[in-house]
Amino acid sequence: MSADSPREVGARISACRRARRLTQTRLASASHVSYAMIRAVERGARQPSDEVLEAIAAVLVIDASQLRTGHVGTERRVHRALPELSAVITGYEIPQGPPRRTASELTEAVGTVVDWRLGAQYGRIAEAVPGLLRDAIRHAHTACGAEQQAATRILAAAARAADAIAFKYGAHDLSARLIDLMRWAADRTGDPLVQAATAYVRTEVFLAARAHAVGLAELEQAIDAAPPPLSRPTAAARGALHMRAAVVAGRCEDSDTADIHLKHARRLGDQVAREVVCLGTAFGPDSVRVHELSVAVSLGRDHVDRALRVATEWKPAASLPAERRSGFYIELARAQEWAGLRADAFESLKAARAAAPQHTREHPWAREVMHGLRRFRRADAESLSHFAHWVGAV
Numbered sequence: 320m321s322a323d324s325p326r327e328v329g330a331r332i333s334a335c336r337r338a339r340r341l342t343q344t345r346l347a348s349a350s351h352v353s354y355a356m357i358r359a360v361e362r363g364a365r366q367p368s369d370e371v372l373e374a375i376a377a378v379l380v381i382d383a384s385q386l387r388t389g390h391v392g393t394e395r396r397v398h399r400a401l402p403e404l405s406a407v408i409t410g411y412e413i414p415q416g417p418p419r420r421t422a423s424e425l426t427e428a429v430g431t432v433v434d435w436r437l438g439a440q441y442g443r444i445a446e447a448v449p450g451l452l453r454d455a456i457r458h459a460h461t462a463c464g465a466e467q468q469a470a471t472r473i474l475a476a477a478a479r480a481a482d483a484i485a486f487k488y489g490a491h492d493l494s495a496r497l498i499d500l501m502r503w504a505a506d507r508t509g510d511p512l513v514q515a516a517t518a519y520v521r522t523e524v525f526l527a528a529r530a531h532a533v534g535l536a537e538l539e540q541a542i543d544a545a546p547p548p549l550s551r552p553t554a555a556a557r558g559a560l561h562m563r564a565a566v567v568a569g570r571c572e573d574s575d576t577a578d579i580h581l582k583h584a585r586r587l588g589d590q591v592a593r594e595v596v597c598l599g600t601a602f603g604p605d606s607v608r609v610h611e612l613s614v615a616v617s618l619g620r621d622h623v624d625r626a627l628r629v630a631t632e633w634k635p636a637a638s639l640p641a642e643r644r645s646g647f648y649i650e651l652a653r654a655q656e657w658a659g660l661r662a663d664a665f666e667s668l669k670a671a672r673a674a675a676p677q678h679t680r681e682h683p684w685a686r687e688v689m690h691g692l693r694r695f696r697r698a699d700a701e702s703l704s705h706f707a708h709w710v711g712a713v
Contacts, residue, residue, distance in 0.1 A: 323388050326363030328372075331386050333361045335379045350374040373442070382440070382676040388705055393442035393677050397484050400445035404481055405493055407453045411500050417461050418454035422469065425451070425458055429473050432480040433599050437640035439675035441484050448481045459504060468508050475504040475513050479520055479599055487681045491527040498524060515545045515556040516598040522563050531570040538564040548587055555597040558587030562602070562610040569617030577614045584610065594639065601640050608633050609647045616650045626654035645675035645682075652688045661692055665703060668710075685710050 336346050343361065347354040352371050359365040360375075367375065369383075369392045376383040384390045418425065428451050435443045455470075455477040462470035478501040485494040498521050505517040518541030525534025541560050548554035565580035584607045594603030608629065615626035630651045635644045648671035655664035668688060671679040679685050689707045 324363065325360075325366040328367065328387050329361045329363040332367075332375060332379075335381060335386070336361075339379055341378075346375065346378055349378040377443070382442070384676040384680065385673075388708075393445075393680075394488075396442045396445040397488050400449055401485065401488070401490050401493060403449040404452065404485065404497070407449050407456070408478075408481075408496055408500050411456050412503065414460040415457055418457040420454045420458075422458065422462070422466060422473075425454060425473050426469075429455070429476045429480070433476055433596075436480050436483045436599065437596065437601065437642060439642040439645060439678035441487060441677045441681075444480055444484050448477065448484070452477045452481050456500075459507070468510065471504045471507040472510065472513055475501050475508065475517065476599055478504060479516075482520060482523070486523050486527070487678070491524075494527070495524050511544065511546045512552060512556050512598055515541055515560060516600055519559050519563050519600055522567060525567070526570075531567050535564060535567045535571060535573075535576070538567060548590065551591050551595060552597050554587045554590045555595050555600070555602040558584050558591065558607070559597070559600045559602045561587065562607060565610060565614050566617050569614040572618060574618055574622075577618065581607070581611060581614060596640075601643055605635060605639050606643060609635060609639070609643055612647060612654075613650050616654055620657045623654050623657045626651070627658060630654075641675040642678050645671040645678045647671075648674065649679060649682050649685050649688075653684050656688045656691050661695055664688055665692055665706070668706065672706075680710055 336343070341349075343357045344354055346352075347357045350357075350371075352374055356365065356367075356371065357375075360367045360371070367387075369390070372383045372387060372390065373392050376386055383392055420428065428447070432444055432447055432451060435441075435447075452474075455474040459467075459470045459474045478497050482494050482497040482501070485491075485497055498517070501517050501520060505513045508514075518538065522534050522538060525531060525537065538560055542557060542564065545557045545560060546553045548557045561580045561584040565577045565584060568574075568577035568580060585604075588602070588604040588607040591603050594601055594605050596602075612626055612629040615622045615629060618625075635647050637644075648667045652664040652667035652671065655661070655667060668679070668685060671682075671685065689703075689710050692703060693707050
């Protein structure tokens with residue numbers, strides 16, 4: 320339960336609204352909440368319901384947990400969506416009639432959920448993706464001729480967005496089925512870039528099973544099959560696979576192989592010159608830096624100095640996708656807690672939450688670090704306790 324008073328919640332809503340340069344009237348209209356309710360909530364006279372809070376947060380383009388600590392509306396929406404997603408993909412290889420949306424409407428909707436995934440907006444994905452995936456499956460079966468490749472690309476992207484919530488919220492069996500659907504779609508695109516992106520995502524299956532050596536072998540096969548890095552998209556696709564392989568090699572405690580893959584990733588990152596999003600995967604020099612930290616943490620406590628050195632030299636820019644920035648600070652917090660830098664670890668977790676609240680809340684390493692920090696009482700123990708309750712570390 321939230322420890323925030325109505326006045327604290329109202330002040331946060333007011334501050335965010337002003338930062339967005341919205342009047343109370345415009346916020347009320349866009350959120351479909353009455354003007355009287357908006358006024359009452361902002362002055363602390365009313366505690367908004369979950370539905371009202373989420374409607375306001377959607378207009379302000381933030382997660383509701385940034386307005387009220389301990390808000391669990393996202394979890395409810397995700398867990399409500401998971402059974403529907405499971406039903407939608409059952410028998411995906413069987414034609415089920417025409418979609419309700421046109422190809423252009425599906426393309427636009429998939430682009431939106433991809434943006435939400437990169438921004439770690441899991442609650443919004445949960446509301447939209449079951450129906451979107453149903454239509455994408457139907458479109459893949461009914462599209463003909465030149466439209467067929469585009470239709471299966473849409474399906475692969477929709478399945479990946481659905482997998483984001485399944486994997487993050489621990490539904491690993493459903494996640495594996497969604498990745499099988501993604502592979503089915505990728506094979507039908509005939510596009511090696513889509514197949515490379517699918518191999519990148521499929522690593523989740525091996526991570527969940529802790530089958531790191533097999534996962535590394537799969538990634539190295541995907542790198543060999545990827546097209547030559549002669550353009551920015553092909554360089555980004557191959558570079559992303561090298562980044563992923565470096566992290567998995569770290570989980571195998573194979574620092575030499577991890578460093579080889581990082582070296583390739585750096586070279587390809589320099590080649591693309593700036594961050595790009597290729598088929599839903601961010602890649603560029605900044606993403607490589609994030610993975611340098613991830614590799615050091617994956618290698619374990621003996622490499623904590625290496626992890627801290629990466630963070631001393633560089634911090635992620637606000638332009639990097641929110642989920643990736645949040646992951647950087649969560650892994651940094653883990654290294655800092657190992658090094659006994661507990662105050663720094665707590666600050667890093669707060670930075671992760673500021674970047675992507677839903678991602679931080681569901682990350683097992685964020686809870687692990689908080690468990691460690693709660694063993695030590697500090698001057699701001701109340702703040703620490705509030706965060707621990709929020710992240711589920713109690």
